[in-house]
Amino acid sequence: TQLLEQSPQFLSIQEGENLTVYCNSSSVFSSLQWYRQEPGEGPVLLVTVVTGGEVKKLKRLTFQFGDARKDSSLHITAAQPGDTGLYLCAGRRTNAGKSTFGDGTTLTVKP
Amino acid sequence: DAGVIQSPRHEVTEMGQEVTLRCKPISGHNSLFWYRQTMMRGLELLIYFNNNVPIDDSGMPEDRFSAKMPNASFSTLKIQPSEPRDSAVYFCASSRDLGGSEQYFGPGTRLTVT
Numbered sequence: 001t002q003l004l005e006q007s008p009q010f011l012s013i014q015e016g017e018n019l020t021v022y023c024n025s026s027s028v029f030s031s032l033q034w035y036r037q038e039p040g041e042g043p044v045l046l047v048t049v050v051t052g053g054e055v056k057k058l059k060r061l062t063f064q065f066g067d068a069r070k071d072s073s074l075h076i077t078a079a080q081p082g083d084t085g086l087y088l089c090a091g092r093r094t095n096a097g098k099s100t101f102g103d104g105t106t107l108t109v110k111p
Numbered sequence: 112d113a114g115v116i117q118s119p120r121h122e123v124t125e126m127g128q129e130v131t132l133r134c135k136p137i138s139g140h141n142s143l144f145w146y147r148q149t150m151m152r153g154l155e156l157l158i159y160f161n162n163n164v165p166i167d168d169s170g171m172p173e174d175r176f177s178a179k180m181p182n183a184s185f186s187t188l189k190i191q192p193s194e195p196r197d198s199a200v201y202f203c204a205s206s207r208d209l210g211g212s213e214q215y216f217g218p219g220t221r222l223t224v225t
Binding site: 098101 | 115144153154155156159167202204213214215216217218219
């Protein structure tokens, strides 16, 4: 049973479009992270959210943590080809616990 | 500043051979994590250390896998004997401590066992 479910698994869009990807669980997390991974490289941390309902913005990326701290979303406005990559969410159930990763959403932005 | 360093970047070996993957964490980071990534299973945590001590190795798939951290600046993941199903990308990551959630990943080692 996958602790963190990410959807959609694959997403292919045109440059300039908006998109939202989701990370859902039945478990409560003390914190949740979003990473982006490009081919041939390791995941790179984008953001950490810790408070239920929290919204963080990183340029064109908006991250939201669900009120119950069980789910999160990533919204990208006006996607660009440079946004192409694998987006992974990872949750920690305790402050000193290990992170569990979702399977990721593979995003392709076509010019 | 140097990030997490892994070597080798690519390893091709024959079934039955011993494989050793190496990792140098970011200086000052006290926690180190070994992950395996495959298309089928995604990113899986194998083992993690805090202050050079293994904390949780429940993700290590079999006794063929072992990991050590002899000092704060070096860790190894060894597979002996290797099998084709071990083929994957192996990542090392480090963080300041277990309480801090930001992990910094290395570039990975792509292992192919034929």
